[in-house]
Amino acid sequence: MNFLARLLRFLFWLLVVSWGVALLRRAVGWLLRGAAPRAGANGGGGEVARRLQRDPLCGTHVSEEIAFPLREGGNTLYFCSEKCRQEYASSQRYAANG
Numbered sequence: 082m083n084f085l086a087r088l089l090r091f092l093f094w095l096l097v098v099s100w101g102v103a104l105l106r107r108a109v110g111w112l113l114r115g116a117a118p119r120a121g122a123n124g125g126g127g128e129v130a131r132r133l134q135r136d137p138l139c140g141t142h143v144s145e146e147i148a149f150p151l152r153e154g155g156n157t158l159y160f161c162s163e164k165c166r167q168e169y170a171s172s173q174r175y176a177a178n179g
């Protein structure tokens with residue numbers, strides 16, 4: 082029975098290690114994919130989906146998908162938060178009036 086217990090323990094660790102390796106490979110793949118767009122080696126705009134926009138009020142870079150947009154004079158500005166957008170809009174209004 083001692084042999085069976087050792088075998089079961091061996092199989093358990095085999096499972097744990099293979100799971101860990103799979104997790105590590107996924108993490109490495111994710112890191113490599115995250116670092117890739119900066120190089121842009123194989124040219125041709127393929128990475129339009131994840132474009133970063135700069136918040137003109139506080140300077141934070143924010144993705145278009147999660148940003149708070151504000152249309153102004155034909156082009157769209159992107160803000161990191163509702164607070165930044167409102168603050169910017171009110172400051173523009175004061176500038177226009179005064």
Ligand SMILES: [Zn+2]
Pocket residue numbers: 136138139140141160161162165
């Ligand atoms: Zn902001």
